[in-house]
Amino acid sequence: MKFGVIQFPGSNCDQDCLAAVNGIPGLEAEYVWHKNTSLDGYDAIVLPGGFSYGDYLRCGAIARFSPIMSSVVEQARKGTLVIGTCNGFQILCEIGLLPGALVRNRKLHFVCDLITMRVEVPDSAFTHGCAQGSLLRMPIAHGEGCYFADEKTLRDLNERDQVILRYATGDGKIEASANPNGSIENIAGICNREGNVFGLMPHPDRACEERLGSADGRKIFESMMRTVEARRERAA
Amino acid sequence: MKVKVVVTPKAAVLDPQGAAVRDAMQHLGMPEVQAVRIGKYLEIEVDDKTPDLDSRLNDLCRDLLSNPVIEDYEVVK
Numbered sequence: 001m002k003f004g005v006i007q008f009p010g011s012n013c014d015q016d017c018l019a020a021v022n023g024i025p026g027l028e029a030e031y032v033w034h035k036n037t038s039l040d041g042y043d044a045i046v047l048p049g050g051f052s053y054g055d056y057l058r059c060g061a062i063a064r065f066s067p068i069m070s071s072v073v074e075q076a077r078k079g080t081l082v083i084g085t086c087n088g089f090q091i092l093c094e095i096g097l098l099p100g101a102l103v104r105n106r107k108l109h110f111v112c113d114l115i116t117m118r119v120e121v122p123d124s125a126f127t128h129g130c131a132q133g134s135l136l137r138m139p140i141a142h143g144e145g146c147y148f149a150d151e152k153t154l155r156d157l158n159e160r161d162q163v164i165l166r167y168a169t170g171d172g173k174i175e176a177s178a179n180p181n182g183s184i185e186n187i188a189g190i191c192n193r194e195g196n197v198f199g200l201m202p203h204p205d206r207a208c209e210e211r212l213g214s215a216d217g218r219k220i221f222e223s224m225m226r227t228v229e230a231r232r233e234r235a236a
Numbered sequence: 237m238k239v240k241v242v243v244t245p246k247a248a249v250l251d252p253q254g255a256a257v258r259d260a261m262q263h264l265g266m267p268e269v270q271a272v273r274i275g276k277y278l279e280i281e282v283d284d285k286t287p288d289l290d291s292r293l294n295d296l297c298r299d300l301l302s303n304p305v306i307e308d309y310e311v312v313k
Contacts, residue, residue, distance in 0.1 A: 182252075
């Protein structure tokens with residue numbers, strides 16, 4: 001099963017994503033340069049973290065116009081799994097594949113930490129195999145990760161089970177003290193209405209080996225693999 | 237001609253930069269400052285003989301220069 005990791009000028013987690021995916025038996029990943037215009041042949045697409053186009057104007061604002069992004073939208077509409085971590089999440093919001101936006105952290109600081117999230121939707125394409133309420137630990141490193149959505153969008157997200165992950169305390173409570181960036185309702189990761197496009201500020205790509213502090217990121221990529229396998233079995 | 241575009245955060249969006257600057261202004265002896273909002277200001281040199289300039293500029297502001305989820309914009313000529 002093949003994942004395509006898109007490289008924008010300024011991406012800096014592309015190698016982490018490639019190594020993380022390649023480290024999971026059954027998965028292989030290769031880079032796709034942002035000037036390419038085709039994503040045919042990939043079972044899933046990864047938009048990595050970093051500072052695409054220097055974060056000029058707004059994070060992700062210029063990357064969304066990269067030539068490859070038309071193919072990302074096309075694949076997303078076809079149901080291909082798309083995951084955006086950190087800057088990738090910002091790009092997915094800018095292009096409108098995910099609702100809402102990511103703005104400056106409430107306390108203005110760049111935050112670099114290992115945080116805990118609670119799984120809110122256990123049967124999503126990206127958290128399959130994670131129990132409801134189970135906790136995932138992953139690193140964060142961002143200055144603009146405060147998730148914002150207007151009231152109606154937020155209501156829709158909650159009603160349609162699109163809020164996949166929330167920042168939580170070590171014992172699983174969703175409270176302000178566990179919110180590293182001021183995100184509305186402690187939102188750490190959301191999916192689109194169809195459930196095949198997922199964005200999160202934390203880095204599953206940097207949490208795929210115990211010696212790095214956590215291997216919980218593997219669960220996200222393994223879940224994607226199982227989702228694609230299940231689709232293939234249904235199609236066969 | 238020079239077109240000026242002003243992009244500002246929507247009222248519902250937190251503007252922590254603005255709040256920090258407000259606090260600094262109050263601290264520096266201007267307690268009357270009640271609120272500060274920080275946006276962006278762009279100057280764009282453009283050939284004013286271009287057809288459909290207004291509508292194309294508006295498209296540009298909506299799609300690139302601002303994010304309508306969090307920002308408003310104004311074009312000043």
